[in-house]
Amino acid sequence: MRYGEIGFDLEVDLSRGSIDRVETDPNDTRLFMGGLGTNAKIMWDRVPAETDAFSPDNLLIFSSGLLCGTAAPGSNRTIVSTISPQTKLMAYSMMGGFFAPELKYAGYDKVIISGKSEELVYLWINNDKVELRDASHLKGLGATETSEAIRRELKDPDIQVAAIGLAGENRVFFASIEQGRSSASRGGIGAVMGDKGLKAIAVRGTKDINVADPVKYMELCDGVLKYIKFRGENPIKGVPPILQGLGSPQEMAIVDEEWHTTNFTWGNSRTRRKDFWTHEIEQKWKETQENVRTRLISCHNCPMKCGATISVPGLPTYMMKCYSKLTYTMAAFSDLDFGFKIAQKATEYGVDGFSAPQAMAFGLELLEAGILTKEDFPGMPDDNEGRFYYLLEKMVRREGIGDYLADGVYWAARRIGKGAEKFDHNTIKKHEQLPLKLGMLNPIYYLMYSTGEKINITQIEGQFPQEPFATRELREEFVKDWFQVPDEKFKKYYVDWEPRGEMSNPYYPTVEASCEIVDWMEKMHYIDDALGMCAGLSSFPLKPPYHIHNYAEFVTAGTGIKMSKDDVWKSATRTRTLMRALNVRRGMRRADDKPPEDHWRKRFPDLEKQLLDQYYKLKGFNQQGIPTKESLHELEMDFVADEFEQKGIYDHG
Numbered sequence: 016m017r018y019g020e021i022g023f024d025l026e027v028d029l030s031r032g033s034i035d036r037v038e039t040d041p042n043d044t045r046l047f048m049g050g051l052g053t054n055a056k057i058m059w060d061r062v063p064a065e066t067d068a069f070s071p072d073n074l075l076i077f078s079s080g081l082l083c084g085t086a087a088p089g090s091n092r093t094i095v096s097t098i099s100p101q102t103k104l105m106a107y108s109m110m111g112g113f114f115a116p117e118l119k120y121a122g123y124d125k126v127i128i129s130g131k132s133e134e135l136v137y138l139w140i141n142n143d144k145v146e147l148r149d150a151s152h153l154k155g156l157g158a159t160e161t162s163e164a165i166r167r168e169l170k171d172p173d174i175q176v177a178a179i180g181l182a183g184e185n186r187v188f189f190a191s192i193e194q195g196r197s198s199a200s201r202g203g204i205g206a207v208m209g210d211k212g213l214k215a216i217a218v219r220g221t222k223d224i225n226v227a228d229p230v231k232y233m234e235l236c237d238g239v240l241k242y243i244k245f246r247g248e249n250p251i252k253g254v255p256p257i258l259q260g261l262g263s264p265q266e267m268a269i270v271d272e273e274w275h276t277t278n279f280t281w282g283n284s285r286t287r288r289k290d291f292w293t294h295e296i297e298q299k300w301k302e303t304q305e306n307v308r309t310r311l312i313s314c315h316n317c318p319m320k321c322g323a324t325i326s327v328p329g330l331p332t333y334m335m336k337c338y339s340k341l342t343y344t345m346a347a348f349s350d351l352d353f354g355f356k357i358a359q360k361a362t363e364y365g366v367d368g369f370s371a372p373q374a375m376a377f378g379l380e381l382l383e384a385g386i387l388t389k390e391d392f393p394g395m396p397d398d399n400e401g402r403f404y405y406l407l408e409k410m411v412r413r414e415g416i417g418d419y420l421a422d423g424v425y426w427a428a429r430r431i432g433k434g435a436e437k438f439d440h441n442t443i444k445k446h447e448q449l450p451l452k453l454g455m456l457n458p459i460y461y462l463m464y465s466t467g468e469k470i471n472i473t474q475i476e477g478q479f480p481q482e483p484f485a486t487r488e489l490r491e492e493f494v495k496d497w498f499q500v501p502d503e504k505f506k507k508y509y510v511d512w513e514p515r516g517e518m519s520n521p522y523y524p525t526v527e528a529s530c531e532i533v534d535w536m537e538k539m540h541y542i543d544d545a546l547g548m549c550a551g552l553s554s555f556p557l558k559p560p561y562h563i564h565n566y567a568e569f570v571t572a573g574t575g576i577k578m579s580k581d582d583v584w585k586s587a588t589r590t591r592t593l594m595r596a597l598n599v600r601r602g603m604r605r606a607d608d609k610p611p612e613d614h615w616r617k618r619f620p621d622l623e624k625q626l627l628d629q630y631y632k633l634k635g636f637n638q639q640g641i642p643t644k645e646s647l648h649e650l651e652m653d654f655v656a657d658e659f660e661q662k663g664i665y666d667h668g
């Protein structure tokens with residue numbers, strides 16, 4: 016009997032049209048837990064290093080997390096893994112909503128898609144009955160339209176559908192997969208789904224999930240719910256309103272956007288507008304948001320309400336995910352009203368809300384700089400918002416200049432040439448990043464931003480505050496009930512961190528302390544991504560209900576696999592190391608672990624080198640960022656070291 020997990024995956028080969036239910040190895044659960052961990056193991060075993068994103072040999076894995084579908088609040092993430100067309104590395108984007116629990120109720124932990132279908136199809140999983148169905152009538156439909164059409168066709172409103180829009184069909188490198196009130200957006204996984212000829216996966220499940228120790232498990236869940244209530248009643252003081260509570264930043268509930276609009280950049284991630292936020296803007300945006308927001312909504316089994324249904328007059332109702340309302344607004348130097356309108360179209364087309372606006376702003380910056388000319392934009396309106404709508408249409412259809420921009424800023428700059436590369440100034444590992452340009456280097460953030468392979472906003476945020484509170488008294492107050500820390504030393508690191516002077520950025524936290532803090536932040540992300548837990552209740556906000564001290568209890572009571580805190584920590588280390596190994600096998604090295612040149616106004620090359628050196632040492636990587644034989648042996652992954660040996664990776668660096 017398997018507990019927590021189902022113990023079976025669904026293997027679908029689109030080239031052959033075959034569908035198989037395959038039992039999984041419980042030892043992989045012990046080593047990698049599930050979700051991202053076991054996805055990474057499958058990608059290592061079955062996708063050779065040379066495989067192109069658009070090869071039939073590339074896999075597209077939809078995985079639930081180990082605890083998804085159980086009573087654990089917020090455990091609902093679907094982890095989608097494949098080779099990214101944009102970064103050429105392994106992408107592991109994830110989505111909330113309802114898909115992963117439904118998949119487990121249907122009797123599967125993962126759906127593993129291989130091959131390619133010649134005709135557009137969709138996969139229909141109805142408990143034990145699974146079939147590929149013709150999707151020619153869905154061609155060109157938006158992602159939400161597709162979900163609704165499938166539910167109508169199959170006559171069941173409770174079916175959960177993950178679908179691509181036109182962007183995925185046309186292999187736009189930053190195409191997303193949309194589902195419920197969520198989407199898996201980063202890394203171009205929607206383009207891989209489109210390339211495979213798969214328009215959607217629809218799933219309906221009515222079975223149970225077994226839990227090893229139900230009494231203990233319910234006690235743990237109850238503790239989490241009580242703590243969520245406590246945190247709701249006791250917001251963190253001294254941080255912007257959007258960061259005071261739990262969940263994803265409460266963008267749909269809160270309109271205080273001073274922090275984002277003054278700290279994040281506008282246009283093609285260049286311009287800071289420190290004086291933008293005024294009382295008048297706040298009033299206007301409040302009115303806009305309250306007029307279009309019809310209802311606050313949650314993902315499966317979660318008391319938080321991070322999303323909202325949005326009804327703009329004249330447009331179909333759609334679900335808004337936290338920050339997209341501002342990415343379009345700020346890229347176009349426009350207004351919140353515009354952000355809500357264009358996001359509806361972008362959601363239907365299925366594009367990533369960070370990459371798409373930056374690619375459009377990049378195209379317009381090239382026009383202003385004379386690298387592109389008016390002839391490259393035939394028929395484009397003159398008004399700013401009209402230009403963004405025009406470019407969105409061109410990109411998702413891959414028409415004219417849109418075909419270049421649809422490859423993302425990094426690749427578009429290289430295809431266009433003529434100096435366009437200079438305008439690619441906000442990518443890491445060939446992928447658009449948060450639109451940020453800052454003053455002073457923060458050593459923790461430097462490491463998370465440079466070395467993270469998730470290519471996701473949450474990779475740079477964690478349970479350690481991003482900056483020190485103004486006074487020592489406030490910091491001492493903050494650490495008093497900070498029981499989530501894995502070790503008491505983290506409290507001292509925080510209390511000693513000053514906004515100015517000797518104990519401030521960039522030289523404090525020290526190199527060693529920064530690496531330890533990053534290691535903690537990163538581990539929590541990897542644990543969440545294995546268990547299918549929403550980062551909004553664990554690795555993302557301050558003082559969350561899930562932490563290293565209760566996760567081991569959840570895993571043990573849920574699965575019956577006895578895991579201590581150290582075992583859970585080690586499993587996360589193993590997955591982080593395997594992710595690194597996968598990307599090293601595909602050519603990633605130290606030179607790729609770097610932020611954009613102008614990300615901070617002041618840079619400190621010697622310190623940055625020391626930070627990276629120490630980070631690699633702590634992680635068990637050599638100075639090229641390659642996991643060493645010794646660390647791989649310690650993690651029971653000699654199979655990785657053997658392949659590195661065979662391929663001469665250690666010899667050539």
Ligand code: SF4
Nearest residue numbers: 262314317321549551
């Ligand atoms: S915290 Fe928010 S984003 Fe996370 S599961 Fe709950 S509702 Fe969804």
